[in-house]
Amino acid sequence: xSTEARLELGPSSLTDAxxxxxxxxxxxxxxxxxxxxxxxxxxxxYNVARPTAKAALERLTALxxxxxxxxxxxxxxxxxxxxxxxxxFSRMTIEKAAVSALxxxxxxxxxxxRAQVAIEYAARDRLFENQVEADIAFHTALVAAxxxxxxxxxxxxxxGEVHLTMGQYQAHRKAAPTTVAEEHAAILEAIQxxxxxxxxxxxxxxxxxxxxxxxxxxxxx
Amino acid sequence: xSTEARLELGPSSLTDAxxxxxxxxxxxxxxxxxxxxxxxxxxxxYNVARPTAKAALERLTALxxxxxxxxxxxxxxxxxxxxxxxxxFSRMTIEKAAVSALxxxxxxxxxxxRAQVAIEYAARDRLFENQVEADIAFHTALVAAxxxxxxxxxxxxxxGEVHLTMGQYQAHRKAAPTTVAEEHAAILEAIQxxxxxxxxxxxxxxxxxxxxxxxxxxxxx
DNA sequence: TTCCTCAGATTGTTAGACAAGAATGCACGA
DNA sequence: TCGTGCATTCTTGTCTAACAATCTGAGGAA
Numbered sequence: 365x366s367t368e369a370r371l372e373l374g375p376s377s378l379t380d381a382x383x384x385x386x387x388x389x390x391x392x393x394x395x396x397x398x399x400x401x402x403x404x405x406x407x408x409x410y411n412v413a414r415p416t417a418k419a420a421l422e423r424l425t426a427l428x429x430x431x432x433x434x435x436x437x438x439x440x441x442x443x444x445x446x447x448x449x450x451x452x453f454s455r456m457t458i459e460k461a462a463v464s465a466l467x468x469x470x471x472x473x474x475x476x477x478r479a480q481v482a483i484e485y486a487a488r489d490r491l492f493e494n495q496v497e498a499d500i501a502f503h504t505a506l507v508a509a510x511x512x513x514x515x516x517x518x519x520x521x522x523x524g525e526v527h528l529t530m531g532q533y534q535a536h537r538k539a540a541p542t543t544v545a546e547e548h549a550a551i552l553e554a555i556q557x558x559x560x561x562x563x564x565x566x567x568x569x570x571x572x573x574x575x576x577x578x579x580x581x582x583x584x585x
Numbered sequence: 586x587s588t589e590a591r592l593e594l595g596p597s598s599l600t601d602a603x604x605x606x607x608x609x610x611x612x613x614x615x616x617x618x619x620x621x622x623x624x625x626x627x628x629x630x631y632n633v634a635r636p637t638a639k640a641a642l643e644r645l646t647a648l649x650x651x652x653x654x655x656x657x658x659x660x661x662x663x664x665x666x667x668x669x670x671x672x673x674f675s676r677m678t679i680e681k682a683a684v685s686a687l688x689x690x691x692x693x694x695x696x697x698x699r700a701q702v703a704i705e706y707a708a709r710d711r712l713f714e715n716q717v718e719a720d721i722a723f724h725t726a727l728v729a730a731x732x733x734x735x736x737x738x739x740x741x742x743x744x745g746e747v748h749l750t751m752g753q754y755q756a757h758r759k760a761a762p763t764t765v766a767e768e769h770a771a772i773l774e775a776i777q778x779x780x781x782x783x784x785x786x787x788x789x790x791x792x793x794x795x796x797x798x799x800x801x802x803x804x805x806x
Numbered sequence: 807t808t809c810c811t812c813a814g815a816t817t818g819t820t821a822g823a824c825a826a827g828a829a830t831g832c833a834c835g836a
Numbered sequence: 837t838c839g840t841g842c843a844t845t846c847t848t849g850t851c852t853a854a855c856a857a858t859c860t861g862a863g864g865a866a
Binding site: 623624625635639653655656657658 | 815816817818
Binding site: 598599600633634635636637655656657658 | 849850851852857860
Protein backbone atom coordinates (compact mmCIF):
# COMPACT_ATOMS: atom_id res chain seq x y z
CA UNK A 365 0.00 0.00 0.00
CA SER A 366 1.26 3.45 -0.81
CA THR A 367 2.08 5.76 2.03
CA GLU A 368 -0.13 8.49 0.71
CA ALA A 369 -3.63 8.66 -0.63
CA ARG A 370 -6.01 11.26 -1.89
CA LEU A 371 -9.73 11.51 -1.53
CA GLU A 372 -12.13 12.62 -4.18
CA LEU A 373 -13.99 15.62 -2.93
CA GLY A 374 -17.23 14.70 -4.66
CA PRO A 375 -19.22 13.29 -1.77
CA SER A 376 -20.39 15.78 0.77
CA SER A 377 -19.15 13.83 3.71
CA LEU A 378 -15.52 13.15 4.39
CA THR A 379 -16.44 9.81 5.91
CA ASP A 380 -18.31 8.89 2.72
CA ALA A 381 -15.30 9.67 0.59
CA UNK A 382 -12.99 7.71 2.84
CA UNK A 383 -15.38 4.78 2.94
CA UNK A 384 -15.73 4.73 -0.81
CA UNK A 385 -12.00 4.97 -1.39
CA UNK A 386 -11.19 2.08 0.92
CA UNK A 387 -14.08 0.06 -0.46
CA UNK A 388 -12.73 0.29 -3.98
CA UNK A 389 -9.24 -0.63 -2.88
CA UNK A 390 -10.56 -3.71 -1.13
CA UNK A 391 -12.77 -5.04 -3.91
CA UNK A 392 -10.09 -4.40 -6.52
CA UNK A 393 -7.70 -6.51 -4.52
CA UNK A 394 -5.37 -3.56 -4.03
CA UNK A 395 -5.63 -4.30 -0.33
CA UNK A 396 -5.13 -8.07 -0.27
CA UNK A 397 -6.74 -10.82 1.77
CA UNK A 398 -5.71 -10.91 5.38
CA UNK A 399 -4.35 -7.38 5.35
CA UNK A 400 -4.79 -5.51 8.60
CA UNK A 401 -6.25 -2.03 8.61
CA UNK A 402 -5.69 -0.09 11.80
CA UNK A 403 -7.48 3.14 12.51
CA UNK A 404 -4.31 5.18 12.97
CA UNK A 405 -2.80 3.84 9.79
CA UNK A 406 -5.77 4.91 7.70
CA UNK A 407 -6.01 8.20 9.54
CA UNK A 408 -2.37 8.89 8.80
CA UNK A 409 -2.49 7.80 5.16
CA TYR A 410 -5.57 9.82 4.33
CA ASN A 411 -4.77 12.66 6.67
CA VAL A 412 -8.04 12.49 8.57
CA ALA A 413 -8.86 12.17 12.25
CA ARG A 414 -9.02 8.75 13.85
CA PRO A 415 -12.78 8.90 14.56
CA THR A 416 -13.36 9.49 10.86
CA ALA A 417 -11.29 6.45 9.97
CA LYS A 418 -13.14 4.50 12.64
CA ALA A 419 -16.51 5.38 11.16
CA ALA A 420 -15.41 4.27 7.71
CA LEU A 421 -14.11 0.99 9.08
CA GLU A 422 -17.37 0.35 10.87
CA ARG A 423 -19.36 0.84 7.70
CA LEU A 424 -17.11 -1.50 5.79
CA THR A 425 -17.43 -4.05 8.57
CA ALA A 426 -21.21 -3.84 8.40
CA LEU A 427 -21.03 -4.77 4.70
CA UNK A 428 -18.75 -7.72 5.30
CA UNK A 429 -15.78 -6.16 3.53
CA UNK A 430 -13.86 -6.15 6.79
CA UNK A 431 -14.03 -8.32 9.88
CA UNK A 432 -13.34 -7.18 13.35
CA UNK A 433 -14.26 -7.85 16.92
CA UNK A 434 -13.94 -5.61 19.93
CA UNK A 435 -10.46 -4.25 20.51
CA UNK A 436 -9.10 -6.08 17.53
CA UNK A 437 -7.75 -4.80 14.26
CA UNK A 438 -9.94 -4.93 11.17
CA UNK A 439 -8.87 -7.49 8.58
CA UNK A 440 -9.82 -8.07 4.95
CA UNK A 441 -11.60 -11.43 5.18
CA UNK A 442 -10.86 -14.57 3.24
CA UNK A 443 -14.04 -16.46 2.49
CA UNK A 444 -13.75 -20.22 2.68
CA UNK A 445 -15.95 -22.64 0.79
CA UNK A 446 -18.67 -22.76 3.44
CA UNK A 447 -18.93 -18.99 3.49
CA UNK A 448 -19.05 -18.74 -0.28
CA UNK A 449 -21.92 -21.22 -0.28
CA UNK A 450 -23.69 -19.23 2.40
CA UNK A 451 -23.11 -16.05 0.44
CA UNK A 452 -24.58 -17.50 -2.72
CA PHE A 453 -27.53 -19.02 -0.88
CA SER A 454 -28.39 -15.59 0.49
CA ARG A 455 -27.76 -13.95 -2.84
CA MET A 456 -29.97 -16.46 -4.58
CA THR A 457 -32.81 -15.72 -2.19
CA ILE A 458 -32.78 -12.02 -2.94
CA GLU A 459 -32.12 -12.13 -6.66
CA LYS A 460 -34.65 -14.86 -7.34
CA ALA A 461 -37.33 -12.74 -5.71
CA ALA A 462 -36.13 -9.78 -7.75
CA VAL A 463 -36.26 -11.39 -11.17
CA SER A 464 -39.60 -13.02 -10.40
CA ALA A 465 -41.06 -9.64 -9.53
CA LEU A 466 -39.55 -8.09 -12.65
CA UNK A 467 -40.96 -10.81 -14.87
CA UNK A 468 -44.38 -10.10 -13.41
CA UNK A 469 -44.16 -6.64 -14.96
CA UNK A 470 -42.46 -7.83 -18.13
CA UNK A 471 -40.17 -4.83 -18.26
CA UNK A 472 -36.45 -5.29 -18.73
CA UNK A 473 -34.61 -2.71 -16.61
CA UNK A 474 -32.66 -0.26 -18.73
CA UNK A 475 -29.71 -0.22 -16.35
CA UNK A 476 -29.37 -3.99 -16.58
CA UNK A 477 -29.38 -3.85 -20.37
CA ARG A 478 -26.69 -1.17 -20.26
CA ALA A 479 -24.56 -3.24 -17.88
CA GLN A 480 -24.97 -6.18 -20.22
CA VAL A 481 -23.44 -4.17 -23.04
CA ALA A 482 -20.60 -3.06 -20.76
CA ILE A 483 -19.85 -6.70 -19.95
CA GLU A 484 -19.55 -7.55 -23.62
CA TYR A 485 -17.17 -4.67 -24.25
CA ALA A 486 -15.05 -5.55 -21.24
CA ALA A 487 -14.94 -9.20 -22.25
CA ARG A 488 -13.88 -8.30 -25.78
CA ASP A 489 -11.10 -6.03 -24.55
CA ARG A 490 -9.99 -8.43 -21.82
CA LEU A 491 -10.51 -5.79 -19.15
CA PHE A 492 -11.02 -8.10 -16.24
CA GLU A 493 -11.67 -5.46 -13.63
CA ASN A 494 -14.31 -3.74 -15.75
CA GLN A 495 -15.93 -7.07 -16.41
CA VAL A 496 -16.36 -7.76 -12.70
CA GLU A 497 -17.59 -4.23 -12.16
CA ALA A 498 -20.18 -4.55 -14.93
CA ASP A 499 -21.32 -7.95 -13.69
CA ILE A 500 -21.97 -6.49 -10.25
CA ALA A 501 -23.76 -3.57 -11.87
CA PHE A 502 -25.97 -5.96 -13.83
CA HIS A 503 -27.15 -7.82 -10.77
CA THR A 504 -27.50 -4.64 -8.75
CA ALA A 505 -29.64 -3.13 -11.50
CA LEU A 506 -31.96 -6.12 -11.49
CA VAL A 507 -32.60 -5.78 -7.79
CA ALA A 508 -32.87 -1.99 -7.85
CA ALA A 509 -35.43 -2.12 -10.67
CA UNK A 510 -37.91 -3.89 -8.41
CA UNK A 511 -38.25 -0.62 -6.57
CA UNK A 512 -38.17 -2.10 -3.08
CA UNK A 513 -35.92 -0.02 -0.89
CA UNK A 514 -35.53 -2.79 1.65
CA UNK A 515 -34.79 -5.50 -0.86
CA UNK A 516 -32.13 -3.22 -2.31
CA UNK A 517 -30.61 -2.60 1.09
CA UNK A 518 -30.48 -6.30 1.85
CA UNK A 519 -28.79 -6.88 -1.48
CA UNK A 520 -26.23 -4.19 -0.73
CA UNK A 521 -25.48 -6.07 2.45
CA UNK A 522 -24.16 -9.05 0.52
CA UNK A 523 -23.16 -7.85 -2.94
CA GLY A 524 -20.02 -6.26 -1.50
CA GLU A 525 -18.79 -9.66 -0.42
CA VAL A 526 -19.59 -11.06 -3.84
CA HIS A 527 -17.55 -8.30 -5.41
CA LEU A 528 -14.72 -8.89 -2.99
CA THR A 529 -14.64 -12.62 -3.64
CA MET A 530 -14.78 -12.25 -7.41
CA GLY A 531 -11.94 -9.79 -7.29
CA GLN A 532 -9.89 -12.04 -5.06
CA TYR A 533 -10.32 -15.21 -7.04
CA GLN A 534 -10.72 -13.62 -10.44
CA ALA A 535 -13.23 -16.29 -11.27
CA HIS A 536 -14.39 -14.65 -14.45
CA ARG A 537 -11.13 -15.50 -16.09
CA LYS A 538 -12.19 -19.10 -15.89
CA ALA A 539 -15.33 -18.50 -17.87
CA ALA A 540 -15.27 -18.20 -21.60
CA PRO A 541 -15.73 -14.46 -22.08
CA THR A 542 -19.18 -14.78 -23.57
CA THR A 543 -20.58 -17.36 -21.15
CA VAL A 544 -21.61 -14.87 -18.52
CA ALA A 545 -23.21 -12.62 -21.10
CA GLU A 546 -25.24 -15.51 -22.49
CA GLU A 547 -26.49 -16.54 -19.07
CA HIS A 548 -27.49 -12.95 -18.39
CA ALA A 549 -29.29 -12.71 -21.71
CA ALA A 550 -31.40 -15.75 -20.86
CA ILE A 551 -32.52 -14.08 -17.65
CA LEU A 552 -33.45 -10.86 -19.42
CA GLU A 553 -35.35 -12.74 -22.09
CA ALA A 554 -37.46 -14.58 -19.51
CA ILE A 555 -38.21 -11.28 -17.81
CA GLN A 556 -39.31 -9.75 -21.07
CA UNK A 557 -41.59 -12.68 -21.77
CA UNK A 558 -43.16 -12.30 -18.35
CA UNK A 559 -42.22 -15.81 -17.30
CA UNK A 560 -41.44 -15.55 -13.59
CA UNK A 561 -40.48 -19.14 -12.96
CA UNK A 562 -38.26 -19.30 -16.04
CA UNK A 563 -36.53 -16.09 -14.97
CA UNK A 564 -35.92 -17.55 -11.52
CA UNK A 565 -34.62 -20.77 -13.04
CA UNK A 566 -32.22 -19.01 -15.39
CA UNK A 567 -30.99 -16.88 -12.54
CA UNK A 568 -30.50 -19.94 -10.33
CA UNK A 569 -28.53 -21.65 -13.06
CA UNK A 570 -26.37 -18.59 -13.59
CA UNK A 571 -25.57 -18.22 -9.91
CA UNK A 572 -24.83 -21.91 -9.53
CA UNK A 573 -22.39 -21.66 -12.40
CA UNK A 574 -20.80 -18.56 -10.91
CA UNK A 575 -20.47 -20.26 -7.55
CA UNK A 576 -18.97 -23.29 -9.22
CA UNK A 577 -16.38 -21.16 -10.96
CA UNK A 578 -15.42 -19.54 -7.67
CA UNK A 579 -15.17 -22.81 -5.79
CA UNK A 580 -13.12 -24.52 -8.48
CA UNK A 581 -10.71 -21.59 -8.41
CA UNK A 582 -10.56 -21.94 -4.66
CA UNK A 583 -9.63 -25.62 -4.66
CA UNK A 584 -8.04 -25.93 -8.06
CA UNK A 585 -5.08 -23.61 -8.50
CA UNK B 586 -39.30 10.88 28.20
CA SER B 587 -37.67 10.98 31.59
CA THR B 588 -34.77 13.29 32.15
CA GLU B 589 -32.56 10.51 33.41
CA ALA B 590 -31.80 7.01 32.30
CA ARG B 591 -29.62 4.17 33.36
CA LEU B 592 -27.76 1.68 31.30
CA GLU B 593 -27.37 -1.98 32.03
CA LEU B 594 -23.73 -2.78 32.41
CA GLY B 595 -24.03 -6.22 30.90
CA PRO B 596 -22.70 -5.59 27.40
CA SER B 597 -19.01 -4.98 27.18
CA SER B 598 -19.34 -1.88 25.08
CA LEU B 599 -20.95 1.31 26.25
CA THR B 600 -22.19 1.96 22.75
CA ASP B 601 -23.83 -1.47 22.72
CA ALA B 602 -25.66 -0.76 25.95
CA UNK B 603 -26.80 2.63 24.75
CA UNK B 604 -27.92 1.24 21.42
CA UNK B 605 -29.87 -1.55 23.07
CA UNK B 606 -31.53 0.78 25.55
CA UNK B 607 -32.71 3.20 22.90
CA UNK B 608 -33.77 0.36 20.64
CA UNK B 609 -36.07 -1.03 23.30
CA UNK B 610 -37.56 2.35 24.02
CA UNK B 611 -38.32 2.86 20.34
CA UNK B 612 -39.90 -0.52 19.61
CA UNK B 613 -41.96 -0.35 22.80
CA UNK B 614 -43.39 2.95 21.70
CA UNK B 615 -41.92 4.70 24.71
CA UNK B 616 -40.33 7.05 22.24
CA UNK B 617 -43.25 7.82 19.93
CA UNK B 618 -43.48 8.27 16.16
CA UNK B 619 -42.01 11.47 14.87
CA UNK B 620 -39.99 12.11 18.00
CA UNK B 621 -36.67 13.81 17.41
CA UNK B 622 -33.54 12.40 18.95
CA UNK B 623 -30.60 14.77 18.98
CA UNK B 624 -27.11 13.62 19.83
CA UNK B 625 -26.69 16.06 22.71
CA UNK B 626 -30.02 15.14 24.21
CA UNK B 627 -29.14 11.45 24.37
CA UNK B 628 -25.65 12.21 25.54
CA UNK B 629 -27.05 14.32 28.36
CA UNK B 630 -29.76 11.86 29.36
CA TYR B 631 -27.48 8.86 29.47
CA ASN B 632 -24.47 10.77 30.64
CA VAL B 633 -22.22 9.69 27.82
CA ALA B 634 -20.11 11.60 25.33
CA ARG B 635 -21.66 12.89 22.14
CA PRO B 636 -19.60 10.61 19.85
CA THR B 637 -20.96 7.63 21.77
CA ALA B 638 -24.53 8.81 21.28
CA LYS B 639 -23.74 9.45 17.64
CA ALA B 640 -22.52 5.89 17.13
CA ALA B 641 -25.67 4.47 18.70
CA LEU B 642 -27.86 6.67 16.49
CA GLU B 643 -26.00 5.54 13.40
CA ARG B 644 -26.56 1.89 14.22
CA LEU B 645 -30.25 2.49 14.82
CA THR B 646 -30.46 4.37 11.55
CA ALA B 647 -28.87 1.45 9.71
CA LEU B 648 -31.64 -0.80 11.02
CA UNK B 649 -34.40 1.55 9.97
CA UNK B 650 -35.43 2.38 13.52
CA UNK B 651 -34.42 5.98 12.94
CA UNK B 652 -34.26 8.14 9.87
CA UNK B 653 -31.80 10.87 9.27
CA UNK B 654 -29.95 12.62 6.53
CA UNK B 655 -26.78 14.64 6.72
CA UNK B 656 -26.84 17.48 9.24
CA UNK B 657 -30.40 16.67 10.22
CA UNK B 658 -31.82 15.36 13.44
CA UNK B 659 -32.73 11.69 13.73
CA UNK B 660 -36.45 10.97 13.87
CA UNK B 661 -38.47 7.88 14.76
CA UNK B 662 -40.08 7.05 11.41
CA UNK B 663 -43.75 6.62 10.67
CA UNK B 664 -44.29 3.94 8.05
CA UNK B 665 -47.06 4.64 5.59
CA UNK B 666 -48.98 1.98 3.69
CA UNK B 667 -46.52 1.77 0.81
CA UNK B 668 -43.63 1.27 3.17
CA UNK B 669 -45.43 -1.39 5.17
CA UNK B 670 -46.11 -3.25 1.93
CA UNK B 671 -42.46 -2.94 0.96
CA UNK B 672 -41.42 -4.13 4.40
CA UNK B 673 -43.63 -7.20 4.20
CA PHE B 674 -42.54 -7.99 0.67
CA SER B 675 -38.93 -8.03 1.82
CA ARG B 676 -39.79 -9.95 4.93
CA MET B 677 -41.70 -12.50 2.90
CA THR B 678 -38.70 -13.05 0.65
CA ILE B 679 -36.39 -13.89 3.53
CA GLU B 680 -38.75 -15.90 5.68
CA LYS B 681 -40.12 -17.96 2.81
CA ALA B 682 -36.58 -19.01 1.98
CA ALA B 683 -36.01 -19.79 5.63
CA VAL B 684 -39.00 -22.04 6.20
CA SER B 685 -38.42 -23.82 2.89
CA ALA B 686 -34.88 -24.61 3.94
CA LEU B 687 -36.04 -25.76 7.36
CA UNK B 688 -38.68 -28.03 5.88
CA UNK B 689 -35.97 -29.63 3.76
CA UNK B 690 -34.37 -30.84 6.98
CA UNK B 691 -37.68 -31.60 8.71
CA UNK B 692 -36.44 -30.30 12.03
CA UNK B 693 -38.55 -27.83 13.99
CA UNK B 694 -36.24 -25.29 15.64
CA UNK B 695 -36.38 -25.53 19.43
CA UNK B 696 -36.26 -21.75 19.86
CA UNK B 697 -39.28 -21.30 17.64
CA UNK B 698 -41.24 -23.86 19.63
CA ARG B 699 -40.30 -22.07 22.83
CA ALA B 700 -41.40 -18.72 21.40
CA GLN B 701 -44.65 -20.32 20.37
CA VAL B 702 -45.32 -21.28 23.99
CA ALA B 703 -44.45 -17.77 25.13
CA ILE B 704 -46.98 -16.34 22.69
CA GLU B 705 -49.73 -18.53 24.12
CA TYR B 706 -48.92 -17.46 27.67
CA ALA B 707 -48.79 -13.80 26.73
CA ALA B 708 -52.08 -14.06 24.83
CA ARG B 709 -53.77 -15.74 27.78
CA ASP B 710 -52.57 -13.09 30.22
CA ARG B 711 -53.29 -10.20 27.85
CA LEU B 712 -49.68 -9.05 28.00
CA PHE B 713 -49.59 -7.25 24.70
CA GLU B 714 -45.96 -6.22 24.82
CA ASN B 715 -44.78 -9.74 25.59
CA GLN B 716 -46.93 -11.06 22.80
CA VAL B 717 -45.24 -8.82 20.24
CA GLU B 718 -41.85 -9.68 21.68
CA ALA B 719 -42.54 -13.40 21.44
CA ASP B 720 -43.89 -13.09 17.91
CA ILE B 721 -40.68 -11.38 16.81
CA ALA B 722 -38.71 -14.06 18.61
CA PHE B 723 -40.63 -16.78 16.77
CA HIS B 724 -39.84 -15.40 13.34
CA THR B 725 -36.27 -14.60 14.27
CA ALA B 726 -35.79 -18.17 15.52
CA LEU B 727 -37.05 -19.58 12.23
CA VAL B 728 -34.52 -17.59 10.26
CA ALA B 729 -31.66 -18.18 12.68
CA ALA B 730 -32.25 -21.93 12.62
CA UNK B 731 -31.32 -22.08 8.95
CA UNK B 732 -27.77 -21.38 10.04
CA UNK B 733 -27.01 -18.87 7.32
CA UNK B 734 -25.19 -15.92 8.83
CA UNK B 735 -26.00 -13.68 5.92
CA UNK B 736 -29.67 -14.57 5.76
CA UNK B 737 -29.85 -13.80 9.47
CA UNK B 738 -28.15 -10.45 9.00
CA UNK B 739 -30.52 -9.50 6.22
CA UNK B 740 -33.43 -10.44 8.43
CA UNK B 741 -32.07 -8.32 11.25
CA UNK B 742 -32.03 -5.45 8.81
CA UNK B 743 -35.82 -5.50 8.50
CA UNK B 744 -37.21 -7.21 11.59
CA GLY B 745 -36.55 -4.09 13.65
CA GLU B 746 -38.95 -2.13 11.48
CA VAL B 747 -41.52 -4.89 11.82
CA HIS B 748 -41.17 -4.73 15.58
CA LEU B 749 -41.44 -0.96 15.52
CA THR B 750 -44.55 -0.99 13.38
CA MET B 751 -46.28 -3.66 15.42
CA GLY B 752 -45.57 -1.74 18.58
CA GLN B 753 -46.83 1.48 17.06
CA TYR B 754 -50.06 0.14 15.70
CA GLN B 755 -50.56 -2.61 18.25
CA ALA B 756 -51.98 -4.76 15.51
CA HIS B 757 -52.04 -7.91 17.55
CA ARG B 758 -54.90 -6.53 19.59
CA LYS B 759 -57.00 -6.86 16.50
CA ALA B 760 -56.36 -10.53 16.19
CA ALA B 761 -58.17 -13.05 18.31
CA PRO B 762 -55.48 -14.05 20.80
CA THR B 763 -55.15 -17.56 19.44
CA THR B 764 -55.16 -16.69 15.73
CA VAL B 765 -51.48 -15.92 15.54
CA ALA B 766 -50.59 -19.03 17.46
CA GLU B 767 -52.64 -21.18 15.11
CA GLU B 768 -51.04 -19.71 12.02
CA HIS B 769 -47.63 -20.31 13.54
CA ALA B 770 -48.53 -23.89 14.39
CA ALA B 771 -49.45 -24.60 10.77
CA ILE B 772 -46.01 -23.40 9.68
CA LEU B 773 -44.23 -25.59 12.22
CA GLU B 774 -46.29 -28.59 11.26
CA ALA B 775 -45.40 -28.25 7.60
CA ILE B 776 -41.74 -27.95 8.54
CA GLN B 777 -41.93 -31.11 10.60
CA UNK B 778 -43.56 -32.97 7.74
CA UNK B 779 -40.78 -31.84 5.45
CA UNK B 780 -43.16 -30.13 3.05
CA UNK B 781 -41.28 -27.08 1.79
CA UNK B 782 -43.96 -25.62 -0.41
CA UNK B 783 -46.64 -26.06 2.25
CA UNK B 784 -44.41 -24.37 4.80
CA UNK B 785 -43.85 -21.46 2.43
CA UNK B 786 -47.58 -21.22 1.73
CA UNK B 787 -48.53 -21.21 5.40
CA UNK B 788 -45.92 -18.57 6.07
CA UNK B 789 -47.16 -16.45 3.17
CA UNK B 790 -50.70 -16.68 4.46
CA UNK B 791 -49.61 -15.73 7.96
CA UNK B 792 -47.65 -12.70 6.79
CA UNK B 793 -50.46 -11.57 4.54
CA UNK B 794 -52.82 -11.73 7.47
CA UNK B 795 -50.38 -9.84 9.67
CA UNK B 796 -49.94 -7.18 7.02
CA UNK B 797 -53.68 -6.90 6.64
CA UNK B 798 -54.11 -6.38 10.37
CA UNK B 799 -51.51 -3.63 10.32
CA UNK B 800 -52.98 -1.87 7.32
CA UNK B 801 -56.53 -1.99 8.64
CA UNK B 802 -55.33 -0.46 11.89
CA UNK B 803 -53.60 2.21 9.86
CA UNK B 804 -56.68 3.25 7.91
CA UNK B 805 -59.41 2.18 10.30
CA UNK B 806 -59.13 3.77 13.74
C1' DT C 807 -48.91 37.88 2.49
C1' DT C 808 -44.59 36.31 0.83
C1' DC C 809 -39.82 36.19 0.49
C1' DC C 810 -35.33 36.90 2.41
C1' DT C 811 -31.95 37.31 5.88
C1' DC C 812 -29.97 36.17 10.13
C1' DA C 813 -29.31 33.99 14.61
C1' DG C 814 -29.68 29.72 17.07
C1' DA C 815 -29.48 24.81 16.97
C1' DT C 816 -27.44 20.59 15.28
C1' DT C 817 -24.30 17.83 13.11
C1' DG C 818 -19.45 16.89 10.93
C1' DT C 819 -14.79 16.85 11.87
C1' DT C 820 -10.62 17.52 14.40
C1' DA C 821 -7.22 17.27 18.28
C1' DG C 822 -5.50 15.38 22.33
C1' DA C 823 -5.83 12.36 26.16
C1' DC C 824 -6.51 8.32 29.21
C1' DA C 825 -8.12 3.62 30.17
C1' DA C 826 -8.89 -1.14 28.96
C1' DG C 827 -8.30 -5.06 26.26
C1' DA C 828 -5.28 -7.89 22.99
C1' DA C 829 -1.00 -9.37 21.00
C1' DT C 830 3.77 -9.88 21.02
C1' DG C 831 8.20 -11.08 22.64
C1' DC C 832 11.28 -12.14 26.31
C1' DA C 833 12.81 -14.30 30.38
C1' DC C 834 12.51 -17.95 33.42
C1' DG C 835 11.78 -22.61 34.84
C1' DA C 836 11.04 -27.53 33.79
C1' DT D 837 15.20 -27.43 24.25
C1' DC D 838 10.58 -26.36 24.94
C1' DG D 839 6.71 -24.39 27.15
C1' DT D 840 4.66 -21.20 30.44
C1' DG D 841 3.91 -16.66 32.41
C1' DC D 842 4.65 -11.87 32.70
C1' DA D 843 5.40 -7.31 31.01
C1' DT D 844 5.70 -4.20 27.32
C1' DT D 845 3.50 -2.38 23.42
C1' DC D 846 -0.02 -1.80 20.21
C1' DT D 847 -4.75 -0.94 19.27
C1' DT D 848 -9.21 0.22 20.25
C1' DG D 849 -13.04 2.41 23.33
C1' DT D 850 -14.41 6.47 25.37
C1' DC D 851 -14.16 11.18 26.85
C1' DT D 852 -13.56 16.43 26.73
C1' DA D 853 -13.24 20.54 24.12
C1' DA D 854 -13.53 23.12 20.15
C1' DC D 855 -14.44 24.96 15.48
C1' DA D 856 -16.68 24.59 10.93
C1' DA D 857 -20.53 23.59 8.02
C1' DT D 858 -25.22 23.09 7.56
C1' DC D 859 -30.04 23.30 8.66
C1' DT D 860 -34.18 25.39 10.97
C1' DG D 861 -37.16 28.73 12.32
C1' DA D 862 -38.26 33.43 13.55
C1' DG D 863 -38.47 38.06 12.40
C1' DG D 864 -38.19 41.88 9.21
C1' DA D 865 -38.71 44.01 4.52
C1' DA D 866 -41.08 44.40 0.12
